[in-house]
Amino acid sequence: MKGLRKLPRAFYARDTVEVARDLLGKYLVHVVDGVKRIGRIVEVEAYLGAHDLAAHSSKGITERTRVMFGPAGYAYVYLIYGMYHCVNVITECEGHGTGVLLRALEPVQHLEGRTQGPGLLCRAMGIDRRLYGHDLESRDFYLAQGAVSEPFTIVQRPRIGVDYAGVWAARELRFYIADNPYVSRK
DNA sequence: TGCACGATGAAC
DNA sequence: TTCATCGTGCAC
Numbered sequence A: 001m002k003g004l005r006k007l008p009r010a011f012y013a014r015d016t017v018e019v020a021r022d023l024l025g026k027y028l029v030h031v032v033d034g035v036k037r038i039g040r041i042v043e044v045e046a047y048l049g050a051h052d053l054a055a056h057s058s059k060g061i062t063e064r065t066r067v068m069f070g071p072a073g074y075a076y077v078y079l080i081y082g083m084y085h086c087v088n089v090i091t092e093c094e095g096h097g098t099g100v101l102l103r104a105l106e107p108v109q110h111l112e113g114r115t116q117g118p119g120l121l122c123r124a125m126g127i128d129r130r131l132y133g134h135d136l137e138s139r140d141f142y143l144a145q146g147a148v149s150e151p152f153t154i155v156q157r158p159r160i161g162v163d164y165a166g167v168w169a170a171r172e173l174r175f176y177i178a179d180n181p182y183v184s185r186k
Numbered sequence B: 001t002g003c004a005c006g007a008t009g010a011a012c
Numbered sequence C: 001t002t003c004a005t006c007g008t009g010c011a012c
Helices: A016-023 A118-125 A165-168
Strands: A027-032 A034-047 A076-081 A084-090 A098-110 A139-146 A154-157 A174-177
Touching: A016 A098, A016 A139, A027 A098, A034 A118, A076 A118, A084 A118, A084 A154, A098 A118
Parallel strands: none
Antiparallel strands: A027 A034, A027 A139, A034 A098, A034 A174, A076 A084, A084 A098, A154 A174
16 A cells, blocks of 8 residues: 555654544554555544553553553553453653554455454454564554545544443543444444 | 453354 | 453452
């Protein structure tokens, strides 16, 4: 695919909800064995930092959450339920513990299998813990903007799988492209 | 050093 | 609704 422009660090170093909404329609690129795997982001969730009880960073700085408290534009990859990986992009300023979970992709290039859901997305893109803390301004793993982008409507809903987070579970911090067939859940 | 528990997905 | 499966965080 041509006409892709890598997103600069300044894109990530902004308010997390704004970054989350702006990530819809952007492209995720991972070069595996010289092959460019590309997917269009159609669903994301915002995690607002140490005070957000649904965010991993609410436990403070630990071995796992260390990268969440670092500078924007790096990848936070973790293993969930012992079998799937999930990927976040870190946002805002160092120390905020904020990030955006990528939940679903529309396949664009060299993707095999389903991409509807954070675990399946990582499997199809070949993302695992080796990419923990990876710089998203690198040449082999990054997000990009297309040459042209079609307008779309953004739907806002509560996040998935965070019922334990009290009042934070009800916050509408999940965003997806309306009527897109690759969204994991309506 | 041990153990409860997931930002999931698939089967029943 | 249940279950597979294992790293992390925290209790002891």
